[in-house]
Amino acid sequence: MSFPGSGLAKGLAVTLRTMTKRSVTAQYPDVQPDLPPRTRGVIGLFEENCTVCMLCARECPDWCIYIDSHKETVPPAAPGGRERSRNVLDRFAIDFALCMYCGICIEVCPFDALFWSPEFEYAETDIRELTHERDKLREWMWTVPEPPALDPKAEEPKEIAAARKAADKLAAQQAAEAEAEAPVQDAEAPAQDRDRARPETPGEGT
DSSP: OOOTTHHHHHHHHHHHHHHTSOOOOOOTTTSOOOOOTTOOOEEEEOGGGOOOOOHHHHHOTTOOEEEEEEEEEEOOSSTTOOOEEEEEEEEEEEETTTOOOOOHHHHHOTTOOEEEEOOOOOOOSSGGGGEEOHHHHHHHHTTOOOOOOOOTTSOOOHHHHHHHHHHHHHHHHHHHHHHHHHHHHHHHHHHHHHHHHSOOOTTTTO
């Protein structure tokens, strides 16, 4: 059974308790928030790794990635070789008004050309200005945090294991070749020493 005015008394009690506690409000933008390391802010483009494979644009569920390119002919590297053609990136843009920040484009990129950046201050007064070209995406690339350190107990990547195996095999081959050449040189050295130690007989050298 509640008494008249009990609800008001409870509300005032809550107000008095919060008045004695320290405020936890961050005065943004004077105080920048401490963002988690895996914050999904914007997408940065590392243009040098992009091969214009169009995989990110095809897998995007919102179709918010626009890519234009053209083909160039590369002359042969050696005489007698044949010319090769390669794709050259002309435009790479993302419409963040359509993007739902799913990260599929970053996951499917086979050449590590797209990365998450924690930048989030890119609001615009016009929705048409939320389509950012590759120059802006390149600027956001430099705000991408470094990847976390590898777990020392984790399994070694296959690429590193294969490279180490090839290096060990090459070192063992070079060591075997050096050991095979060493006896030949050692056998020649005593013969040369004997020739130098043998006294000259009369008539030699004339």
